[in-house]
Amino acid sequence: MNKLLSRAALVAAGLCLSATALSKTEVSFYFPIAVGGPITKIIDQYATDFNKAHPGYNVTPVYSGTYQETIVKALTAHKAGKPPTAAILLSTDTFTLADEGAITPIDKFVKTDDDRAWMKSFFPAFLLNGQFDNKTWGIPFQRSTVVLYWNKELFKEAGLDPNTPPKNWAETISMGQKLTKKDANGNVTQWGIQVPSSGFPYWLFQGFSTQNDAILANAAGNQVKYDDPKVVEALQYWIDLSKKYGIHPPGVVQWGTTPRDFMERKAAMIWTTTGNLTNIRSNAKFDFGVAMLPEGKRRGSPTGGGNFFIFSKASAAEQEGAYKFAKWLTQPERAAQWSIDTGYVAVSPAAYETPALKKYAAEFPPALVARDQLPFAVAELSTHDNQRVTKALNDGLQAALTGSKTPAQAMKDAQAEADRLLRKYK
Amino acid sequence: MTLTSRHIHAYLLLLPAFIFLVGFTHYPAIGTLIDSLMSTPRAGRAAVFVGLENYQVMSEDPNFWKALRNNFWFALATIPISIALSIAMALWVNDKIAGRQFLRLSFFLPTVLPMIAVANIWIFFYTPGYGLINQVLGVFGFASQNFLGDPQLALGAVTVVAIWKEAGFFMIFYLAALQTLSPSYQEAAQIEGAGRWYFFRRIQWPLLMPTTIFVLVNALINAFRMVDHIIVMTKGGPDNATSLLLFYLYEVGFSFWDRGYASALTAVLLLILAVVGLLQFFMLDRRTHYR
Numbered sequence: 238m239n240k241l242l243s244r245a246a247l248v249a250a251g252l253c254l255s256a257t258a259l260s261k262t263e264v265s266f267y268f269p270i271a272v273g274g275p276i277t278k279i280i281d282q283y284a285t286d287f288n289k290a291h292p293g294y295n296v297t298p299v300y301s302g303t304y305q306e307t308i309v310k311a312l313t314a315h316k317a318g319k320p321p322t323a324a325i326l327l328s329t330d331t332f333t334l335a336d337e338g339a340i341t342p343i344d345k346f347v348k349t350d351d352d353r354a355w356m357k358s359f360f361p362a363f364l365l366n367g368q369f370d371n372k373t374w375g376i377p378f379q380r381s382t383v384v385l386y387w388n389k390e391l392f393k394e395a396g397l398d399p400n401t402p403p404k405n406w407a408e409t410i411s412m413g414q415k416l417t418k419k420d421a422n423g424n425v426t427q428w429g430i431q432v433p434s435s436g437f438p439y440w441l442f443q444g445f446s447t448q449n450d451a452i453l454a455n456a457a458g459n460q461v462k463y464d465d466p467k468v469v470e471a472l473q474y475w476i477d478l479s480k481k482y483g484i485h486p487p488g489v490v491q492w493g494t495t496p497r498d499f500m501e502r503k504a505a506m507i508w509t510t511t512g513n514l515t516n517i518r519s520n521a522k523f524d525f526g527v528a529m530l531p532e533g534k535r536r537g538s539p540t541g542g543g544n545f546f547i548f549s550k551a552s553a554a555e556q557e558g559a560y561k562f563a564k565w566l567t568q569p570e571r572a573a574q575w576s577i578d579t580g581y582v583a584v585s586p587a588a589y590e591t592p593a594l595k596k597y598a599a600e601f602p603p604a605l606v607a608r609d610q611l612p613f614a615v616a617e618l619s620t621h622d623n624q625r626v627t628k629a630l631n632d633g634l635q636a637a638l639t640g641s642k643t644p645a646q647a648m649k650d651a652q653a654e655a656d657r658l659l660r661k662y663k
Numbered sequence: 664m665t666l667t668s669r670h671i672h673a674y675l676l677l678l679p680a681f682i683f684l685v686g687f688t689h690y691p692a693i694g695t696l697i698d699s700l701m702s703t704p705r706a707g708r709a710a711v712f713v714g715l716e717n718y719q720v721m722s723e724d725p726n727f728w729k730a731l732r733n734n735f736w737f738a739l740a741t742i743p744i745s746i747a748l749s750i751a752m753a754l755w756v757n758d759k760i761a762g763r764q765f766l767r768l769s770f771f772l773p774t775v776l777p778m779i780a781v782a783n784i785w786i787f788f789y790t791p792g793y794g795l796i797n798q799v800l801g802v803f804g805f806a807s808q809n810f811l812g813d814p815q816l817a818l819g820a821v822t823v824v825a826i827w828k829e830a831g832f833f834m835i836f837y838l839a840a841l842q843t844l845s846p847s848y849q850e851a852a853q854i855e856g857a858g859r860w861y862f863f864r865r866i867q868w869p870l871l872m873p874t875t876i877f878v879l880v881n882a883l884i885n886a887f888r889m890v891d892h893i894i895v896m897t898k899g900g901p902d903n904a905t906s907l908l909l910f911y912l913y914e915v916g917f918s919f920w921d922r923g924y925a926s927a928l929t930a931v932l933l934l935i936l937a938v939v940g941l942l943q944f945f946m947l948d949r950r951t952h953y954r
Contacts (some may be wrong), residue, residue, distance in 0.1 A: 307916070309917045333920065336705055337705065337920065338705075422806075423803065424806050424807060425807075426792070435811070435897065435898065435901070436898045436900070437898075486791060486809065487809065488809040488812035488813045488901070489809070489811070489813075489900060489901040490809075491786060491790070491810035491811060493786055494786060494787065494790045498719055498790070498792070501792075501793050503792045503793060600926075622919065624918040625918075625919045628914075632900075632902050632903060633902075635900050636900070636902040639812070639901050639902065643813060
């Protein structure tokens with residue numbers, strides 16, 4: 238027994254020794270996977286390279302499932318007192334994370350001119366979702382936006398110019414009518430346009446509402462305008478595509494099968510994330526184009542995707558390490574390569590000036606469409622108690638799209654629910 | 664051995680199981696009940712006692728009632744249909760027919776597959792236009808249906824997936840039970856000239872009753888426990904048409920981070936399961952013939 242104890246003591250002493258000898262600051266980093274491709278391999282490589290360049294730190298990436306699973310893990314760990322040092326989470330969860338006291342503002346690490354220049358290097362549209370109370374809470378990392386994909390072959394068959402996508406709402410209808418085909422029984426075999434509405438319809442809807450010049454939430458995240466007449470009008474347009482013009486599938490359209498519908502030529506035009514670009518490029522057996530969303534009263538699309546957050550309960554040294562890692566990750570060359578590998582939009586204009594991304598864009602021009610749309614992009618809908626307030630809108634949108642409520646009634650109900658939820662944040 | 668030392672001995676033997684039962688079942692259940700009477704703690708605000716406020720909120724929450732109603736229909740459809748199907752399948756593959764092993768395997772296959780994978784496959788079965796089911800409908804001249812996108816059809820669509828997943832699992836239990844029945848019953852029935860249906864109704868079904876009880880309890884628990892396919896296929900939509908109680912609970916707990924309310928929902932779920940479970944044991948157990 239004594240022998241065992243002394244052995245245990247020896248081992249323990251050895252562990253202490255090696256810990257002091259290395260004295261590295263551990264930086265744990267949770268990341269989700271939301272698109273295809275060898276993401277884990279890329280992130281592991283990033284960590285290895287960073288650790289080599291910064292011997293004082295040891296970044297350990299932890300693959301933590303989907304966005305939803307990642308936030309569940311990170312917040313549960315935070316509540317138990319041992320959160321990760323950093324994590325990639327949905328930019329729209331900024332309010333939720335801050336309200337839980339889980340994250341720390343990035344500003345406190347920004348000290349040198351170099352730091353300040355770095356903070357200014359991002360596309361302003363991407364910073365919007367991470368900022369409130371005059372603080373920046375999240376660093377843009379894997380960001381996306383909604384774009385229009387169109388099938389050039391089907392355009393040609395319908396007698397349209399294959400290189401000209403619809404420019405505005407009216408053209409969407411006129412082209413959509415030419416692109417919609419029916420069989421002998423009157424069943425539609427090919428839809429003109431398809432905008433998915435399952436799961437998170439609010440995101441796609443923000444395309445319509447922004448184009449109709451409506452902003453859904455204020456920057457402080459405690460007021461929404463779901464019942465704005467312009468919002469109702471935008472919803473009416475979406476419904477009319479199917480009800481009035483018959484060029485869009487009725488009911489709620491699945492997000493997951495929409496790219497497939499496009500590749501199977503069941504939909505001539507679709508709206509979906511830029512994140513599907515690589516997928517569609519490698520699987521579509523026809524020539525296709527990517528364009529900015531058509532213009533209503535103005536151009537518009539929401540941004541989407543994940544930000545880099547630093548957790549408040551990590552030690553100061555760990556946070557500093559996470560900050561350095563975030564800065565290192567978003568350097569132009571790395572951001573460019575990340576964009577090429579994943580299809581996400583690179584987070585800074587400088588990334589688009591790198592030789593790698595320039596070469597890629599020359600070979601594959603659609604890769605630039607998302608960037609060109611960014612000046613027209615707005616923040617993704619995000620408020621305090623975000624997922625609940627967003628659900629009110631989602632339910633309303635689906636109720637209107639499936640015809641169980643009128644658009645005006647659906648938006649009025651959604652507004653009432655959101656007002657009730659947001660009362661306590663005013 | 665004295666009586667006391669025998670008691671101590673017995674309790675020591677029970678202790679390991681007891682620790683796990685208390686640690687992972689009773690303690691969390693009681694903790695949940697307590698949490699359901701508290702407000703949700705947020706940063707800077709600790710949880711305070713709010714009495715029955717969370718239950719009050721629940722009684723006024725249309726999404727809760729919708730989820731409860733959906734769950735009722737979901738249970739009412741999945742339980743009897745999956746049990747009936749599983750008995751039919753078990754009787755079929757119990758007979759000495761060609762390709763029996765293959766049939767057993769194919770009936771059992773849905774059970775082996777992870778629900779997430781199954782749900783992802785079914786999304787494409789249900790796809791309007793080129794999805795498998797719509798192609799079949801198309802052959803018979805029916806119009807294409809948007810199964811998951813139509814509030815009238817969505818709940819039915821996810822129910823079918825659950826039945827398809829469950830029936831094979833229950834079949835295994837019925838098959839095992841059928842194989843323990845002595846062949847002499849069958850022979851006696853044949854000599855007496857009993858029909859197949861009569862034999863099933865008067866002999867096999869009563870003898871299978873203990874299995875049915877077991878399966879029924881499992882089916883009921885599963886009807887409240889299966890949410891994976893909801894998360895993958897519809898996320899409770901369109902407009903909460905497929906929201907089930909546990910799915911809603913997950914949403915409240917881990918999307919809305921409202922611990923107090925989620926605890927109250929859990930308490931209700933526990934209560935429902937406890938009541939139904941007790942009813943089953945007391946009412947059906949008496950009529951069941953155990954050998």
